[in-house]
Amino acid sequence: MHQQMTRQKDLFEEAVREALVPEEMQPELVTQLALLMFALVDIIETEMREEQDRR
Incomplete structure (x- = not known):
């Protein structure tokens, strides 16, 4: 039983x-993630403005 637990931990x-x-690779991934987040914020803000304009 103890050997099996050790193997699961190793896996x-x-x-x-x-x-x-x-x-x-981490700095490049952080940069790409930040750009994606900014793009999503812009899209969400645009959607919110358009939704408010319809009312």
Whole structure:
């Protein structure tokens, strides 16, 4: 039973390591995410203005 728990923990840690983004890619991903967020905010604000204009 203890060996099985250890194996499950090892599998989890291995999966997390595989899912991590390499450090050299992180700044580019943060920049892209920020640009996406700004674009979404603009779209939401536009939709809100259009919705208010219809009333």
